[in-house]
Amino acid sequence: MTIRILPPPGAPRRLAAAQLSNSVGDGAYYVCSALYFTRVVGLPPAQIGLGLTVAWAVGSVAGVPLGALADRRGPRGTSVLLALATAAAVASFLAIRSFWPFLLAACGYAIAQCGLAAARQALLAGLVPPAGRTGVLAHLQAMLNAGLALGAAAGGLALGVDSAAAYRAVFVLDALGFLLCAALLARLPAVAPAPVRPAAEPRRAAVLRDRPYAVVTLLNAVLLLRMPLLSLALPLWIVERTQAPGWLVSALFVLNTGAVMLFQVRMARPVTDLASARSAVRGSGRIMLACCAVFALSALPGSATAAGGLLVLGAALLVAGEMRQSAGSWQIGFGLAPADRMGEYQGFFGVGVPVARTLGPLVLTSLLLLWGIPGWLLLGAVFLAASYAMGPAVRWAAAAAEGRAGQPVRPVVRSF
Structure with a gap:
């Protein structure tokens, strides 16, 4: 099973390690976030649903310009910055006490996540030959599921304790996972930015x-x-x-x-x-x-x-x-x-x-x-x-x- 999950050594395996590092925290976050926002923060479920809907809508729009930024500035550096931004957004949830700060934090989280996904795909494309990309992505998906399963188990422990400190520990775990992800991405080979395009090219x-x-x-x-x-x-x-x-x-x-x-x-x-x-x-x-x-x-x-x-x-x-x-x-x-x-x-x-x-x-x-x-x-x-x-x-x-x-x-x- 280990052979099936792990991609080839080198850049693919480092990408997989980065995927695993943040997916463990995400698995725990997915299990516990709703209860944290309702029981600890005190938000009504309707406000949580509205905030997350707005956040993911904003994030979906942000994916294209952030992906274009990765093309212009280089996908490795952009991926690292967006992983750090995701960690900061997750950590900011620990400080919210009302709806509007929650909405801002959720939008920051969704924007950083969508941008990170685009930048990491561009990084993978620059490091892996075309014939091997689908196979590497399959390995990354397997690592993602392994991480989510481990994280869900950790989140289950927090649910069993059912305390504010346990739920906050889950958010700390998720933020640390993205910090580790940023460190692993920074160790990958650099990919050159795309060539500068003519000024006459349409802005859209x-x-x-x-x-x-x-x-x-x-x-x-x-x-x-x-x-x-x-x-x-x-x-x-x-x-x-x-x-x-x-x-x-x-x-x-x-x-x-x-x-x-x-x-x-x-x-x-x-x-x-x-x-x-x-x-x-x-x-x-x-x-x-x-x-x-x-x-x-x-x-x-x-x-x-x-x-x-x-x-x-x-x-x-x-x-x-x-x-x-x-x-x-x-x-x-x-x-x-x-x-x-x-x-x-x-x-x-x-x-x-x-x-x-x-x-x-x-x-x-x-x-x-x-x-x-x-x-x-x-x-x-x-x-x-x-x-x-x-x-x-x-x-x-x-x-x-x-x-x-x-x-x-x-x-x-x-x-x-």
């Missing part, structure tokens, strides 16, 4: 003028609506619509995390170019349709055992679809981005994550809990349609990129 970001890439990004955002399924929609579905026991929510989370740790690298191995990426995304759409149908069946009258079995099967299909979609989208996001605008394009492509975090809970709870079984089937059909639409959209974007460059996109890489 190039990615915002790239309509084919925007369509690809939109379709990817639709496919990422699967993200709140496991954390929000499915727990509510299990408790309110099925006969299955509530503890199954935790078991399904463990199943998902463990499967990604063990199999994400293997699932990503066949994805080496845009053609195989399109195939992986189409396959993920078919799997997600089956997954949604199985989850829908779990609400039919029957025993708790039957409902639990269907939910476990649906969760297995969910993680299989997730891994295929992730591998395909990584290859697509990198393969269609110009080498000299990698941070800018990755910042835009990564908008799907905060969009899923912002709109996903509202969309999924309304669709699934209000419509029930028809809602699940409609959601599966949406996943299938978006996955099949990705093929022609990627071909359109690739043709547009070749037309602009006069030749196929071949990102510049540095050895490590």
